[in-house]
């Protein structure tokens with residue numbers, strides 16, 4: 001069974017760079033205010049998701 005991770009963006013921390021959305025649009029989207037948010041509560045575990053989370057400049061993911 002594939003491991004799944006819970007993914008969330010803290011809206012109080014996100015500064016709307018759009019980096020996560022540009023890097024992995026399958027997992028992230030912008031909300032009405034332009035903030036990043038996860039498209040689903042959980043995603044299949046992957047290096048890509050981990051890299052995106054680590055590359056958020058304000059550690060909002």
Ligand code: SF4
Pocket residue numbers: 009013014015016017018019020021035036037055056057058059060061
């Ligand atoms: S990379 Fe971080 S700061 Fe930029 S939109 Fe995504 S969650 Fe927000």
